[in-house]
Amino acid sequence: MTKTADSSLPWRITGLTADAKDIDDFLLTLATNDCSPQTLRSYAFDLLRWWRFMAAVGIRWDAATREDVRDLVLWMRQPHQAGSRAYSPTSINHMLSVLFVFYEHHARLGQGPVANPVPSAAMGMRRYEHHNPLAPYQPRKRAPYRQRVITGAPRALSHDLVNRVFTTLTSTRDKALVAMYLATGARASELLGMKTRDVDWGSHTIAVVSKGTRVYQWVPTSPDSLTWLRLYLGEMPLNSPEDALWRTLRRPYRPLQYSALRAMLVRVNKTLGTGITLHDFRHTCASRLPMTRPSLLPTYRPS
Template identity: 40%
Template structure:
């Protein structure tokens, strides 16, 4: 009988404490993971300095921070030092994530009955209370990168990376071409499988209803810009008046991750709604001011003022429209809609769509956004079945003069008259 040294944990009974947090600081490294006393967690702080020097975006550091904060809370519960963990701790952590519920500041109210359910109108699944497969995979990738930095670059931490790769018995780069670069091989061992992603285009009739449900010209301008060129919500919210070329009808966005500037075309309707929004705003904007502002004025200690529109405010815009229509659309659905509309246009190549969407690899465009729409396949098959029924209901063709219908039936195995 085998004897195991590792501790067997009942992950169903583990509850993570509300310890520490992710804090913004006015520093070249703008995000920190801090403990209950506000002191930075030093291993994470040095890791973030490494990432910022590599050119990572500030938003990426914030995302990494929440993954590492959750990991530090886990280490406190299981009472293991960060530099002494093994694959067993990572395995148990993934098992805990697969069955745990996400902490919420406030309990669900209106969305409690629809959490995790499929919306009958959009056929999209609402977010549930647990951790999705993509969240777990992202957490594993962050942890592997964190330990890779401390083991490889600093020579500290565990002897081996606890977030192991599963190479199925193969040696890494066993058939590597010596003329090419060395690439990491193998998937992370405890990564859950992802369901096949389906395109999330908004049908034209639903798009008209969604657009009509918006309350302001500002909201209509944002959505029309997004659906005309597929720009991400964060890229649109980062725009300034100087990023709008009225003559050429283009807008400039700064791409997610690389922060590279790129000019994108936009529809004439988008510029009409944008012009109406700026006219209603009243206050002239400076060239480098934020382009999007809240409609209501708030007092933040310096009098009633409009505030720059953030992502939470934009989510609230979609949330109000979804409640009105009984849907669960998001801003990213507008990006999917734009990609699929461009794909259906024979004048645009796949390379054109890749450039407009800002993808580094053509495979991302082809596999993620341009997968065959299941609903479209069902409609085509339904048309095929209806056509078969129509042909079957038609009377058999008449036999030409001079031929015997009985002989033709024997010859061709059919029915004629």
């Protein structure tokens, strides 16, 4: 998988010769339909997984059958290494949705198998699509091979665990970033895309580009998160309002990447023996919004 400089096709699957054009054509169609680069990246990863599976079992994409998709689902339901976990039901369902759209795209071009190897219920409609919110839900069957997703309580972090995370973090930047996660509920891509000009200190708001609508909008944050941000900016030289707000701590200073956030969280989980994800901070913010606690974040106390 390679990130390209081509804005019309920001992600490509490399290493394939005969089938690269078929995948590029599908991704290019998605990009033309105004799908975000994050969506293209997600779809490309699922296609790459499918191509690796087909290479392992010795089949071609245009000769795949429903039984091959069934075997893929069974493979994804099993852990593959000691200590590893199987793919989640939502990951499996997303994979099936991507493959269904991929094969539908090529069927319209007269390519691929005669029948879509990914089964779908109700002519490809999602369950409860176009449901009237005033009408009661009627039970509908899941499409074949789709997994049952049990919705439980959100993975919110306790106040004690948040304090332990802050104690484990070693840099002011990381503490400021986690504080902003917890105070705003913004996504990782939204925070990492911020510029220096995207902070309104007087109204306690920050500006982000929404992942879904890609609209530049202001969202409220807390005084505590701005305190951590002020301490971080006191250590980070920023010369222009167009500078990236979140940057590496060592020279040459560069915009912070998602991989660096993952590495930071890996260190935290290794120290605490936890399995916290970046999205858990978003759940934590959402679960604490109705609470009347005056402060949801560890308060800065100078030593």
